Amino acid sequence: MTDKPSKILIVEDDLALNQGLVLSLKNDSYTTLPVFSIKEAREQLANSIFDLIVLDVNLPDGNGLELCQEIRRRSAVPIIFLTANDMEMDVVVGLESGGDDYITKPFSLAILRARIAALLRRSLSESPDRIKIDAFTFDFDQMVFLKGEDELTLSKTEQKLLKLLLTNRGSTVTRALLLEKVWGDSMDFVDENALSVTIRRLRRKLEDNSSKPVYIQTVYGLGYTWAVK
Structure with a gap:
């Protein structure tokens, strides 16, 4: 198995939050690529393979739920939603659209990091040599x-x-x-x-x-x- 750091795509239009996520995940030795729109996310997904995606639901050029469904048609990459929508039905819709986890804002960076680590462990255990x-x-x-x-x-x-x-x-x-x-x-x-x-x-x-x-x-x-x- 490879020791190469896991590569995470961060799709979040809030500049301060995006930068905070990059810094926090860098401390955990992940490789991160920050983007701020669905258009940028699509461009990166067309040219790179990611181990996990952190995806905001409300983006300036579209809906993260729809992007998740689009990704799911061709990939099983783990996806964690970030959103200010905390109603139970919003969580259900997010998970039904193909998300693996759903975290509402504001949230603890420690909890997000723990959930990312858990999803990556599960993903790697399902991809043995x-x-x-x-x-x-x-x-x-x-x-x-x-x-x-x-x-x-x-x-x-x-x-x-x-x-x-x-x-x-x-x-x-x-x-x-x-x-x-x-x-x-x-x-x-x-x-x-x-x-x-x-x-x-x-x-x-x-x-x-x-x-x-x-x-x-x-x-x-x-x-x-x-x-x-």
């Missing part, structure tokens, strides 16, 4: 990959790409992000077709019919996703 999906067993620690009882031989590049898709299954991972995470510093020297070629190789090894993939699906104009069935 050993993943079983349908007939597949993917053990990235032991580098053993099975389809039923048949062992699959995957290159290091294929393993990196597969793990990134699996740990973000149900989410669209952009081509740019896949290139950055899989090829890293050498991406500037990688042929532009390298990603497409690696995806084709993975499909041939994993899919029953690589021309009609069930698991590794193309999201046209964006990237790829491991489809959640």
